[in-house]
Amino acid sequence: MANRGKTHNEEVYCIKDLAQLGSSKMKKAYREYYNEGAMDLITPLIIHNGLRENESAYDRYMIRPRVLRDLSKLDTSTSIVGCKVKFPFGFSPTAMQTLAHPDGEEGTSKACAKLNTLMGLSNYSTKELEKVISHSTGNPYVMQMSLLKNKKAMIQMIKRAEAAGFKALFLTLDAPYLGRRLNEYRNKFAVPEGMEYPNLFPGVDVTNLEDGNGLRLLYRVATDHALFPSTHQHGDLGQREYVYHLLQNIVYTSGDGELAIKYGFDGIVISNHGGRQLDSVPSSLDVLREIVPVAKGKIPIAVDGGIRRGTDIFKALALGADFCLAGRPAIWGLAYNGQEGVELALNLLYDEFKTCMALAGCKNVPEIQKELVSLLQPDGRLLKL
Ligand SMILES: Cc1cc2nc3c(=O)[nH]c(=O)nc-3n(C[C@H](O)[C@H](O)[C@H](O)COP(=O)(O)O)c2cc1C
Numbered sequence: 564m565a566n567r568g569k570t571h572n573e574e575v576y577c578i579k580d581l582a583q584l585g586s587s588k589m590k591k592a593y594r595e596y597y598n599e600g601a602m603d604l605i606t607p608l609i610i611h612n613g614l615r616e617n618e619s620a621y622d623r624y625m626i627r628p629r630v631l632r633d634l635s636k637l638d639t640s641t642s643i644v645g646c647k648v649k650f651p652f653g654f655s656p657t658a659m660q661t662l663a664h665p666d667g668e669e670g671t672s673k674a675c676a677k678l679n680t681l682m683g684l685s686n687y688s689t690k691e692l693e694k695v696i697s698h699s700t701g702n703p704y705v706m707q708m709s710l711l712k713n714k715k716a717m718i719q720m721i722k723r724a725e726a727a728g729f730k731a732l733f734l735t736l737d738a739p740y741l742g743r744r745l746n747e748y749r750n751k752f753a754v755p756e757g758m759e760y761p762n763l764f765p766g767v768d769v770t771n772l773e774d775g776n777g778l779r780l781l782y783r784v785a786t787d788h789a790l791f792p793s794t795h796q797h798g799d800l801g802q803r804e805y806v807y808h809l810l811q812n813i814v815y816t817s818g819d820g821e822l823a824i825k826y827g828f829d830g831i832v833i834s835n836h837g838g839r840q841l842d843s844v845p846s847s848l849d850v851l852r853e854i855v856p857v858a859k860g861k862i863p864i865a866v867d868g869g870i871r872r873g874t875d876i877f878k879a880l881a882l883g884a885d886f887c888l889a890g891r892p893a894i895w896g897l898a899y900n901g902q903e904g905v906e907l908a909l910n911l912l913y914d915e916f917k918t919c920m921a922l923a924g925c926k927n928v929p930e931i932q933k934e935l936v937s938l939l940q941p942d943g944r945l946l947k948l
């Protein structure tokens with residue numbers, strides 16, 4: 564189906580519509596792999612089980628608009644990893660996007676290029692990183708890297724990404740083991756025959772690794788379980804022999820925020836992996852509140868997890884984030900209509916963010932400050948921040 568409207572088509576008016584319709588097009592095992600998370604899904608998703616933390620945290624903050632402002636010229640642009648982008652948003656790295664649609668990571672890339680938006684690429688991408696970035700129109704790309712036992716393979720991929728033009732690296736630090744995702748066990752999740760990870764393990768058919776769940780076996784074999792201390796320790800990577808612009812992907816506590824600064828990371832992404840690793844961790848937005856006092860102004864702060872609306876982006880920025888990311892909306896867009904579905908997701912978020920900024924009385928991103936939000940308390944009173 565063609566995306567006829569710029570910010571909606573005849574059946575999709577917001578990301579929640581896209582989630583429903585995109586999800587309905589995927590087969591059960593893939594849909595649940597993408598949509599669900601660890602154990603009882605307390606952290607990740609509203610779509611499944613009532614109020615879930617990552618998304619509902621945004622509803623605890625109310626916007627306090629200002630009026631009598633000159634809004635004749637609106638500028639939503641900002642800078643991420645040194646590049647000017649259309650608005651303070653990008654896609655988080657998510658694995659195996661061709662399971663959602665054959666366009667896969669190339670479809671996401673083309674949509675990001677068209678809308679001058681940041682794209683994060685998973686090291687478990689099913690398309691070659693060089694092909695993915697070949698669609699760039701100058702928009703930034705960030706390569707995500709898990710810590711592997713095979714340091715040589717890691718460095719090889721990092722160098723490939725740098726040579727191809729990736730601007731930075733997201734170093735994922737919360738996944739020495741995969742979380743317990745019950746859907747994967749129940750559905751006997753397996754990747755289709757012939758699937759490869761052309762960036763991490765070029766030329767290896769990973770479907771040979773079946774043990775009921777080849778994905779988990781491969782992950783266990785490949786991943787370095789001793790993230791720190793080990794040959795991959797933060798300090799080691801911080802020496803920048805082979806690392807260009809390094810962002811610590813996934814921080815749960817202010818303690819680890821402080822470590823990111825100490826070890827010289829160029830930025831942090833506050834994330835709980837979309838609730839897919841450890842269930843019952845707090846929402847990323849609540850963690851943002853904890854980390855802003857230690858990191859703001861020292862290194863850029865990004866946040867992901869549960870961002871589904873332009874108002875969510877606005878609230879995160881007001882609470883101190885420099886930019887936002889989201890994972891599943893790209894997947895839902897792909898599943899709905901390939902590259903065009905991802906464009907639709909981006910257009911919706913962009914238009915909602917611009918509208919929110921203007922209606923809150925801000926003409927540009929720096930004007931989004933914490934006075935413009937307040938915390939809704941359990942007794943219904945609003946707490947100024
Ligand atoms: C299906 C799926 C696959 C993911 N794969 C990766 C990955 O390969 N590497 C990584 O660092 N994070 C991965 N993530 C986590 C995302 O980067 C991001 O933190 C998360 O999707 C944000 O939550 P949201 O989906 O609610 O926006 C994945 C998330 C999902 C949903």
Ligand SMILES: CCCCCCC(=O)C(=O)O
Binds near residue numbers: 687738778779781836
């Ligand atoms: C062997 C492939 C493992 C992909 C794991 C991707 C991921 O982080 C996820 O949350 O799923």
